[in-house]
Amino acid sequence: MALFFCVALMMFAAANVDGQCQGHCVVDTDGGIEGEMLTVTNQFAEGKSNPTDLSAFKNFAHSPTGSKFYGKGENWDDKGVKTIVEVLSFPEETPPVEYRIIDANGTQLCFSGTPEMPALDCISKTATKIMSGIKLGSGSNVLEVDAYADVEGWDNDPSDKDAATVHVMAANCVPVAIISEGKDPSGHDRVDTLLIGSYKVGITDPGVFDVPQVCKK
Secondary structure (H helix, E strand, C coil): CHHHHHHHHHHCCCCCCCCCCCCCCECCCCCCEEEEEEEEEEEEECCEEEEEEEEEEEEEEECCCCCCEEEEEEEEECCCCEEEEEEEEECCCCCCEEEEEEEECCEEEEEEECCCCCCCCECCCCCEEEEEEEEEEECCEEEEEEEEEECCCCCCCCCCCCCEEEEEEEHHHEEEEEEEEEECCCCCEEEEEEEEEEEEECCCCHHHHCCCHHHCC
């Protein structure tokens, strides 16, 4: 766990976010947010941990209302195969949909499925603050965070039952990390870890939320 916190600290760049945390922490997303994101999914079956997915998004964007998510970066599957991937997630559409666009030897392919990217705009009222003033790092290189625990998963997959989630938040409700444990569609235990860095308020290019033509075919 200490190593995880150190990684989170190295990835994180503090930002000046307006707004106060009253009661449970609410992220200021009035102008949308963007930055960098690392996501890791581990599946546990037959007593073994099986890394099933790792994505490093050098660019991610979260719309002001939390209804849209965009990420672009590199993805590694459970066999270590790397692909360039873009993710567009629309959890509030009817029905909710997520597009994954990959580059296959110069050809773009689009796959659609159930949204799994996290909502970063709030922490559920059912969450409990479990630790305050945790200092990540040492000496002058310290980031102080609070941790909240919830019994609901952070993604939008209805198959994730009995999930538990820990949110790690810096001052002014800046999200640093989310760790979620639940079940995958096969009933195996699943842990999702998400690290957030270079966080800032505002969307540089709103066009990233436009569905590309390859996904409209």
